[in-house]
Amino acid sequence: MKSLKKITSLLTFILVLSAGFIFAQDRAISPNQLPIAAKKFLAGNFKGIAVGSVIEDREIYGVDEYKVYLSNGVKIEFDSQGNWKEVDGKHQKLPYGFIPAGIRNYVVKSFPNTSIIKIEKERWSYKAELSNGVDLKFDKNGNFSKIDD
The missing domain is CATH 3.40.1420.30 (Inhibitor of vertebrate lysozyme, Ivy)
Incomplete structure (x- = not known):
């Protein structure tokens, strides 16, 4: 009986862990998919610098943050609303x-x-x-x- 409980607990743990990996994923998106606040920030402060890539960090509950990598090496992190959290000029x-x-x-x-x-x-x-x-x-x-x- 104890081994059945252990197996059930282990399977439950594995299921919860794998669900987290399935729903919490990073994915590349287009710069046009950024929130309006993030687009305005980029246009106002980094005009003329091309966006190299945008990564959307998704958690189980939705978008957690966006990471924007500019062609000049600058990395900008935005929250889910598009407000800047960190700007690293490298x-x-x-x-x-x-x-x-x-x-x-x-x-x-x-x-x-x-x-x-x-x-x-x-x-x-x-x-x-x-x-x-x-x-x-x-x-x-x-x-x-x-x-x-």
Whole structure:
């Protein structure tokens, strides 16, 4: 009887695990299939740079995020609504138009010979990586909080 329960438990576990793999998949999509907010972000901040590929990360409950890879190597992650979550310039200077003014101003004033090459928007903060390797943390309003290790 115990072995039957173990077998049933094992089969149930395998079924749940395989269902997760079936429904949670990444797939390539056309840039036209991105949410409107993501399309506007790309057009406003990366005009003239071709989109290399777009990956839609699907979870059981729906789309979790979109990953956009531009032809110049920049990677942008958007949430399911098309709001940017992370922009990674892959060691290239990012355009400052979408970066909150407090962050831009702090970097220009405190690190005049550097540029932001990566920025992440977290739930209550921002994290920016500079071209000199320094990582900075800011609060949700763009106020400097600390140098991140």
